[in-house]
Amino acid sequence: MYPFKPGHVFVRDTWYVAALSAEIDAGMIERRILDEPVLLYRTEAGDPVAMAGLCPHRRLPLAMGRRVGDAVQCAYHGITFGPDGSCLRVPSQASPGSRMRVRTYPVVERWNWVWIWTGDPAAADPALIPDHGEMGLRDGWEATPAEHYAVPARYQLLIENLQDLSHISYLHGAYVEDAAWTETPVQTMFEGGGMRSARISHDTPLSGFNAWCFPDAAPRVDQELRSVFKSPGVTYSGPIVGETPGEACNGRYLGTMFAVHAITPETPRSTHYFSTTTRDFRTGDTAFSEELHRMDIEVRMQDVVALGAIERHLSDESRLAPEISVAADTPALHVRRLVEKMIAAEQAA
Ligand code: FES
Ligand SMILES: [Fe+2]
Known part of the structure; x- marks a missing residue:
């Protein structure tokens, strides 16, 4: 795709600004980043969280759900995810099961910006933020x-x-x-x-x-x-x-x-x-x-x-x-x- 070859689109292993600090408050916002929906919110301690924007169950946008403490409860069937992406509860079964989780992104707040690492989380070194x-x-x-x-x-x-x-x-x-x-x-x-x-x-x-x-x-x-x-x-x-x-x-x-x-x-x-x-x-x-x-x-x-x-x-x-x-x-x-x-x-x- 212009000006690159067909199929070449994004650099993933880098830090991008996901949002202004002021854009993320107690509520949740969904923002498209590198063509994927990302859910952004803050924990009660004020730490920013970025996770994949769609519920892994039937893909309702998580931003339509509600906050339960630091967790997010999906609006569709109530499956609840913690800020680390782990599933805390599936209302229809006793245990969440190991596959039910949502991807999270490394985030760092610096100056008035919330930075997101969109590549391999293991490579997310905050020292690489300009x-x-x-x-x-x-x-x-x-x-x-x-x-x-x-x-x-x-x-x-x-x-x-x-x-x-x-x-x-x-x-x-x-x-x-x-x-x-x-x-x-x-x-x-x-x-x-x-x-x-x-x-x-x-x-x-x-x-x-x-x-x-x-x-x-x-x-x-x-x-x-x-x-x-x-x-x-x-x-x-x-x-x-x-x-x-x-x-x-x-x-x-x-x-x-x-x-x-x-x-x-x-x-x-x-x-x-x-x-x-x-x-x-x-x-x-x-x-x-x-x-x-x-x-x-x-x-x-x-x-x-x-x-x-x-x-x-x-x-x-x-x-x-x-x-x-x-x-x-x-x-x-x-x-x-x-x-x-x-x-x-x-x-x-
Ligand atoms: S789509 Fe989220 S709980 Fe079913
Ligand atoms: Fe210009």
């Missing part, structure tokens, strides 16, 4: 409230969109008109199983966006527009800006802003997109934070709309002419190969 500090989710930085978008497009379109930052000045030109972000050649580096791309520009005029972020900045800046693919589930991207050293100034560091993108396949053709934007400047500036958050939602919705429009035409790939790539596509094509290799390695295993 480092939050690196993305700006750390002391001394500020993050906009986490959001969740429903993207009506396959996840790889979003992963590649985030390595294809030449689109910023066009698709998001009403917000970010900085030509340096589009016209500067892009460099790519492979690191830690992922990939970093960077557009490094020197001595460019302060854009309207940067002037808004840094009102007292000198008129010329050096900047790096960075995008880091950490895993199929996480990319972060954004500018690192400083004043251009010269007669008038000594090259003062201005600040860094990272848009964090947590990407979770919903179905082969739709994606959960969780977001926040972090920064190390103007922290505590409430008016700036609120305006940034509002703008951030509008910008991300432009991507959601564009990717949905592309997806609508991918349903019959055989009738489409082959796509034509340009120089700026290099990082996106690298990341396509990376994800393709991950899927192939899992299938070979």
Whole structure:
């Protein structure tokens, strides 16, 4: 399936964001993840639980059932499962029997997100969750409230969109008109199983966006527009800006802003997109934070709309002419190969 070979769909051995912490409360929700229904809830102690969403008996969605303490009682025939997936009770027989159980998924709550491991549970190492500090989710930085978008497009379109930052000045030109972000050649580096791309520009005029972020900045800046693919589930991207050293100034560091993108396949053709934007400047500036958050939602919705429009035409790939790539596509094509290799390695295993 585009852009991969037929049959290749998801990377399973990785951590994805399943939900915002705030989405899971005392009740139960069903969410489709990697094209499977997943039940999400919290125990009375507040620990998140993720289990297969359908009752193994006659497949009624467990989210239609009710909570009995930390357990879930199916609404159809009352079979009850504990948070570890074991069957606690089958009302029509004395003992549950050993086969009656429901699959559970390893989950870890970090920052305002609940992470789920969708592969072999034995390989679910929390140390593989991308480092939050690196993305700006750390002391001394500020993050906009986490959001969740429903993207009506396959996840790889979003992963590649985030390595294809030449689109910023066009698709998001009403917000970010900085030509340096589009016209500067892009460099790519492979690191830690992922990939970093960077557009490094020197001595460019302060854009309207940067002037808004840094009102007292000198008129010329050096900047790096960075995008880091950490895993199929996480990319972060954004500018690192400083004043251009010269007669008038000594090259003062201005600040860094990272848009964090947590990407979770919903179905082969739709994606959960969780977001926040972090920064190390103007922290505590409430008016700036609120305006940034509002703008951030509008910008991300432009991507959601564009990717949905592309997806609508991918349903019959055989009738489409082959796509034509340009120089700026290099990082996106690298990341396509990376994800393709991950899927192939899992299938070979
Ligand atoms: S379908 Fe759940 S108890 Fe029968
Ligand atoms: Fe975008």
